[in-house]
Amino acid sequence: MVEKDGCRHLNSNLKRHGFALIVSAVFTAMAVLVPLAASASEAAEQSPKKSHTLKFLTYNVCMLPDFITFDRNLLVPTEKRAALIAKLIKDYDVIGLQEAFIPEREVFPRRLKNHFVAMGTGSPTSPTGSGLYIFSKGEIQRSVFERWKEQFGVDAFSHKGFMGATTVLPGGLEIDVYTLHAQAGFGPKPRIENYKQMMAAVERFSGGTRRPVIIHGDFNCNPGEEDCDWLLQNSKLKMASAHLDHVDHLFYDENGSDWKITIESARWVFDELVSGRLISDHNGMETIIRFDKR
Secondary structure: OHHHHHHHHHHHHHHHHHHHHHHHHHHHHHHHHHHHHHHHHHHHHHOOOOEEEEEEEEEEEEEOOHHHHOOOOEOOOHHHHHHHHHHHHOOOOEEEEEEEOOHHHHHHHHHOOOOEEEEOOOOOOOOOOOOOEEEEOOEEEEEEEEEOOOOOHHHHHOOOEEEEEEEEEOOOEEEEEEEEEOOOOOOHHHHHHHHHHHHHHHHHHHOOOOOOEEEEEEOOOOOOOHHHHHHHHOOOOEEOOOOOOOOEEEEEEOOOOOEEEEEEEEEEEOOOOEOOEEOOOOOEEEEEEEEEEO
16 A cells, blocks of 8 residues: 555656656756857867968068168168067068067067067177067977078178977967078078078978978079079979069978968068158068868
8 A cells, every 4th residue: 555655646746747857857958968069169169170371471671770771761760660560560370580680679579469489599689689580379389590601791790590480370280480581692602501501400300290391581582593493403392482573482391291281372561661761671471371181
């Protein structure tokens, strides 16, 4: 009897509370499923992207002492020109600067707060550093700098050379980016020696890493000239800017990586006058590159 009464009591409870139990179960399931869906969404956002389109800039900013550049029709004062350049370049994903010699160069790391930075030699107050910067919106994990072994004339008074950095961009793309400022003047042979030195360092720094390699900067050679041709013929590098007749270039190498590199565009930027004066004695060179996971 007790058992029967107990069964009747249980059945009665089920009838009275069955709907509430079902509703409660549904909401419990939803409470479990919603966080799971959110976790899946977060995981998708954090998973490596299969395609990246990035904007690269190389720019010789001509930040030399005024007594050297007084006849170049540059915007003055230098502080104004430096602040304008910092504003113009802040939206690029990866930036290589050259000839950022004088103390006003400190405006760049101050203004580019959304970028990580690597710098060649030289303290903020020294005019004899490398003049080189690499900025990246991705974390810079390591960097390297070398001064040219072959330097002549006024170049020998600076620490001109090249630098490289490994950067990890949002979405998981790792690249090795280099910027350089080659020997000016004195024919092609010193620059060929510069390029030999740089490529030996690229092999040490990037060889076997399977990271794409981007090398951009002021090569002080034009497409079709002996020194530029030497670099193309004696390396795996391809030139993104062969149609642009100037000394600022971007070269690239997939470097055995899983990334296919496609150059979407390469063009001059910052070539307009401001108050009738130049922003720099070089144009900036913008290259838009798509990286697709194979």
